[in-house]
Amino acid sequence: xxxxxxxxxxxxxxxxxxxxxxxxxxxxxxxxxxxxxxxxxxxxxxxxxxxxxxxxxxxxxxxxxxxxxxxxxxxxxxxxxxxxxxxxxxxxxxxxxxxxxxxxxxxxxxxxxxxxxxxxxxxxxxxxxxxxxxxxxxxxxxxxxxxxxxxxxxxxxxxxxxxxxxxx
Numbered sequence: 001x002x003x004x005x006x007x008x009x010x011x012x013x014x015x016x017x018x019x020x021x022x023x024x025x026x027x028x029x030x031x032x033x034x035x036x037x038x039x040x041x042x043x044x045x046x047x048x049x050x051x052x053x054x055x056x057x058x059x060x061x062x063x064x065x066x067x068x069x070x071x072x073x074x075x076x077x078x079x080x081x082x083x084x085x086x087x088x089x090x091x092x093x094x095x096x097x098x099x100x101x102x103x104x105x106x107x108x109x110x111x112x113x114x115x116x117x118x119x120x121x122x123x124x125x126x127x128x129x130x131x132x133x134x135x136x137x138x139x140x141x142x143x144x145x146x147x148x149x150x151x152x153x154x155x156x157x158x159x160x161x162x163x164x165x166x167x168x
Contacts, residue, residue: 051071054073063091063094064095065095083110086106090104
């Protein structure tokens, strides 16, 4: 599972058909000119030695734009449950696609609910109001907190009214 190949930008394709490609090639159009000492070394790809690969002993999701896993990666929350399934689907899409980012946002929200359920299963009652920072809001941002509460109450009242109207 370990991949120690050096990553080089040598895809062997001609990118000149891409609109805007090479827009910074003219030094007079380069916002860093004349401060940057242009050597064009960056166009050769990565010439540094790749760091030692961190052991891959958990599932690591990575972009389809990358040929391999980065040398170092975070392991704080490996994908699991429904949120993990959503993340796996998201990482099958390109990073320039809404189909990548929107599911990741959804997976974060689902993961919050999974965490609350996990707390209940373990016999813990989560302090949701404290974790959301409502005490600090009440102390330092009363108007913002009251505005949010009013908005949520208004939306909830509208949903209840619509639900009752549909029943009648």
